Amino acid sequence: MSRPTRRQALGATAGTLAGLALAGSAHASTAAARTPSDAARTGHEGHDAPEAFDEVFQGRRIQGAPGAGHMHHGGGYAVRIDGQELHVMQNADGTWISVVNHYQPSPTPRAIARAAVVELQGATLVPLA
Amino acid sequence: MAVRKNQAHLTAAEKRRLVDALLQLKRNGKYDAFVTTHNAFIMSDTDTGDRVGHRSPSFLPWHRRFLIEFEQALQSVDPSVTVPYWDWTVDRTPSSSLWAADFLGGTGRSRDGQVMDGPFAQSAGGWPVNVRVDGRTYLRRALGVNVAQLPTRAEVDGVLAMTTYDTAPWNSASDGFRNHLEGWRGVNLHNRVHVWVGGQMGTGASPNDPVFWMHHAFVDKLWSQWQAMHPGSPYLPTAGTRDVVDLHDTMRPWNNVTPADLLDHTRYYTYDTAA
Numbered sequence A: 001m002s003r004p005t006r007r008q009a010l011g012a013t014a015g016t017l018a019g020l021a022l023a024g025s026a027h028a029s030t031a032a033a034r035t036p037s038d039a040a041r042t043g044h045e046g047h048d049a050p051e052a053f054d055e056v057f058q059g060r061r062i063q064g065a066p067g068a069g070h071m072h073h074g075g076g077y078a079v080r081i082d083g084q085e086l087h088v089m090q091n092a093d094g095t096w097i098s099v100v101n102h103y104q105p106s107p108t109p110r111a112i113a114r115a116a117v118v119e120l121q122g123a124t125l126v127p128l129a
Numbered sequence B: 001m002a003v004r005k006n007q008a009h010l011t012a013a014e015k016r017r018l019v020d021a022l023l024q025l026k027r028n029g030k031y032d033a034f035v036t037t038h039n040a041f042i043m044s045d046t047d048t049g050d051r052v053g054h055r056s057p058s059f060l061p062w063h064r065r066f067l068i069e070f071e072q073a074l075q076s077v078d079p080s081v082t083v084p085y086w087d088w089t090v091d092r093t094p095s096s097s098l099w100a101a102d103f104l105g106g107t108g109r110s111r112d113g114q115v116m117d118g119p120f121a122q123s124a125g126g127w128p129v130n131v132r133v134d135g136r137t138y139l140r141r142a143l144g145v146n147v148a149q150l151p152t153r154a155e156v157d158g159v160l161a162m163t164t165y166d167t168a169p170w171n172s173a174s175d176g177f178r179n180h181l182e183g184w185r186g187v188n189l190h191n192r193v194h195v196w197v198g199g200q201m202g203t204g205a206s207p208n209d210p211v212f213w214m215h216h217a218f219v220d221k222l223w224s225q226w227q228a229m230h231p232g233s234p235y236l237p238t239a240g241t242r243d244v245v246d247l248h249d250t251m252r253p254w255n256n257v258t259p260a261d262l263l264d265h266t267r268y269y270t271y272d273t274a275a
Helices: A005-035 A037-044 A109-120 B012-027 B030-044 B059-077 B155-160 B177-183 B189-196 B213-228
Strands: A055-059 A061-068 A076-082 A083-086 A088-090 A097-098 B002-006 B269-270
Touching: A055 A109, A055 B213, A061 A109, A061 B269, A076 A088, A076 A109, A083 A088, A083 A109, A088 A109, B012 B030, B012 B059, B030 B059, B059 B213, B155 B213, B177 B189, B177 B213, B189 B213
Parallel strands: B002 B269
Antiparallel strands: A055 A061, A061 A076, A076 A083, A088 A097
């Protein structure tokens, strides 16, 4: 059984946060070079695209990355749970929902991924059509 | 002419006929087609792009048309059946008769959210969840778990008092009646009820739970009440709005009906009480 302990999960979170801090500063230096297509992809010129994340939460691997979303549905940010894509969407106010928690926004893609893990109770996602 | 009734006032025979019609639509495959349609619109309606079924002015006429089509499907099985409405400001606890074993069954068990009683429980054999976002094939609920309270009548009255139907940018950030009723802004009415029920009702495939129809029938009734309170307030926007269904634009997926065609519900059905 590969289910990590809570300590291991927290360690993964801390490591990811350290990586995010680096990515965040790199992002700031390139923000001025964002193209119109970047803005169109996120749909929010006033919001920066959220950074990537990769962690184990309650025994599930959750990952997020900008620019890799399921473009057929207009997404510009991909979230995966154990490798399977979770359909997510950003609201006009910058909050996020997913097809699993569609009527209850969360502040970030990571938060909506964690909410999906809680809702799934171990079930696997069905691949997006 | 169909008469939509408060679910709390249905007779035992009316409940039985409605349940039987739902189970028959599930058996013949028509039910799941409605779930598929809803989920497709949920996933494609976006605040910055084309939006029809949700987070837009046409949220109300789109669901009105969707419920009419569903009601007609029920009536193709049993002409006496109509869609009842659930007034969640009154019947606001898991002990309501709505959730009894002779009607929709109750909340899910804590281990896996599975509904264990009533005609839609997996053990009853007639309600496989086929159109789904995850691997679970049984109906789930978590009544009152993800949010403690259903909206109150006072909260509904506050939203009904809003005089403008909808406002730019015509999405989940809008002020006005439509978005406050939908729940992306303010006290949160419609969205909160989905969250309160939990299980499939919290997902894009929410019509998997038969309570979906009764929830939306009440949302539809609130639109009628709002119209009666504000006879001078029109559907907005009226023309030329990008990505949004204007008053005389046709709506997908039907492509032959406009919001203007759906403003007067009495062309299609009436209520057991004055709207």
